[in-house]
Amino acid sequence: MLARINWYCLRFTVVVLFAGGLLQGSVPAADVTFNKDIVRILQSRCQACHRPGEIGPMPLLTYRQVRPWAKAIREVVLTRRMPPWFAAPEHGKFVNDTSLSKGEIDKLATWVSSGAPEGDPSDLPPEKVFTHGWNLGVPDVVFELPQYTVPASGVIEYTSFVIPTGFTEDKWVEQLELRPGDRSVVHHAGVTIREVGDSWLRQAPIGQPFTKTASEGKKARDTSDKAKEPSDAHFGPELLMVYLPGGTTEPPGPGRAKLIKAGSDLIFTIHYTPNGKPTIDRTRLGLTFAKEPPAERVVTFAAVNQKLAIPPGDPNYRLDTRAILREPAKLIGFFPHMHLRGKAFEYRVVSPRGESTTVLKVPRYDFNWQLYYKLEEPLLLEAGSRLEATAWYDNSPNNPFNPDPKVEVRWGAQTWDEMMGAGFDLAIKTHQDPTSLFTRKTKYIIEPEDDELQCLSGSQSCTDGGK
Numbered sequence: 001m002l003a004r005i006n007w008y009c010l011r012f013t014v015v016v017l018f019a020g021g022l023l024q025g026s027v028p029a030a031d032v033t034f035n036k037d038i039v040r041i042l043q044s045r046c047q048a049c050h051r052p053g054e055i056g057p058m059p060l061l062t063y064r065q066v067r068p069w070a071k072a073i074r075e076v077v078l079t080r081r082m083p084p085w086f087a088a089p090e091h092g093k094f095v096n097d098t099s100l101s102k103g104e105i106d107k108l109a110t111w112v113s114s115g116a117p118e119g120d121p122s123d124l125p126p127e128k129v130f131t132h133g134w135n136l137g138v139p140d141v142v143f144e145l146p147q148y149t150v151p152a153s154g155v156i157e158y159t160s161f162v163i164p165t166g167f168t169e170d171k172w173v174e175q176l177e178l179r180p181g182d183r184s185v186v187h188h189a190g191v192t193i194r195e196v197g198d199s200w201l202r203q204a205p206i207g208q209p210f211t212k213t214a215s216e217g218k219k220a221r222d223t224s225d226k227a228k229e230p231s232d233a234h235f236g237p238e239l240l241m242v243y244l245p246g247g248t249t250e251p252p253g254p255g256r257a258k259l260i261k262a263g264s265d266l267i268f269t270i271h272y273t274p275n276g277k278p279t280i281d282r283t284r285l286g287l288t289f290a291k292e293p294p295a296e297r298v299v300t301f302a303a304v305n306q307k308l309a310i311p312p313g314d315p316n317y318r319l320d321t322r323a324i325l326r327e328p329a330k331l332i333g334f335f336p337h338m339h340l341r342g343k344a345f346e347y348r349v350v351s352p353r354g355e356s357t358t359v360l361k362v363p364r365y366d367f368n369w370q371l372y373y374k375l376e377e378p379l380l381l382e383a384g385s386r387l388e389a390t391a392w393y394d395n396s397p398n399n400p401f402n403p404d405p406k407v408e409v410r411w412g413a414q415t416w417d418e419m420m421g422a423g424f425d426l427a428i429k430t431h432q433d434p435t436s437l438f439t440r441k442t443k444y445i446i447e448p449e450d451d452e453l454q455c456l457s458g459s460q461s462c463t464d465g466g467k
Ligand code: HEC
Pocket: 041, 042, 045, 046, 047, 048, 049, 050, 055, 056, 057, 069, 072, 073, 076, 077, 082, 083, 084, 098, 100, 245, 246, 247
């Protein structure tokens, strides 16, 4: 009996030693702790969204909050679902790239696999301090929307507000920050500049919520109207900014500013998504003006293609667009836009000599995460350069977001319709007229003709560079 106990003891000791040796040899698991390593990764990569009042479904601030999510965290970082970032790493470097490094992913995975230890309390860094006021400092002017009551549930159509700036002179805007009153219900928001003389949404009320469908007298899902919608005369005012949860407010860079002309109105459009309890939102936009006249003007354009007709069930529908520059300009950022059937997106720059370079590739587009991609280094585009974009759509039942794989999908503002918008920001000289930058007469939205689209990079018969 005694011998037997001894044998068990011995075997147990051997197993423990062996296991200990293994762990020490290949995975220094005991070295990775919440207090020393993990909390620092969470602070820099996750807490912007995963803290109270933000869009992340749970806070990830303390060990107690994080521990129950350990396995889920390993899953979402290994599959790169979190943090949300969609640019393929082989094309372009972006200042706002939030993706985790291989080392950070390894640390998170090792920590979870070794039982998610808390570690030594003395290793814990101070809590990260998040600003509750304006990140841009005290703005020079703040536009506040009226209160909007968001119900507990249901689908709310995009809600717009016309807010006059009251500017009596042209203003150069250096920094912009949009602050939702209740971030948990503001899915995303866009602000467009309506200049004096632009008839766009003139019938809409001032300072009160309205939906564009109602204001334009159109019924949602009215198929006969769909194709006509974008051809309205006002197609093309400039986007001032887009707010995305978790997105940082990137200043346009030294000596650069956006222009809001005297007398302009701002048109806010907000996508509210109910979060289970009724709440009140009151979104504000803060602007700071350039202290001196800027050297460059930042202008937001979109190359579009409204001629889309995605057949029912098509898993890989392709659509192209392009814009040809007549004057040199600097490319500083991208904003690809599609709706629920959007699958992938790509931008290419083709030099006047025909060399094509992919400048952004989004292999797995996600409507819920419409990100802005700001280049680390602006790309100088020569006169005669083409900016091309290609969008792919999945209208098959395999697309989990597809509202209806049995219909043909056309252009329209609703999420069950589609869009193809290759948004991009250019920095131009302040004296350049943005509306004559491109070979086609445009405002801020450029749409090529059919024959132009036949000449895209990859096509051998491309001879019309300057058309
Ligand atoms: C830009 C905001 C944002 C950032 C940054 C972010 N998250 Fe999230 N996270 C969300 C939102 C919103 C959801 C819920 C929707 C979804 O799952 O896509 C979510 C979901 C999750 C889930 C799944 C929860 C569930 O119910 O299954 C986990 C786990 C998670 N995040 C962990 C992380 C970690 C770890 C990081 C940092 C490495 C991170 N997130 C960074 C916004 C963010």
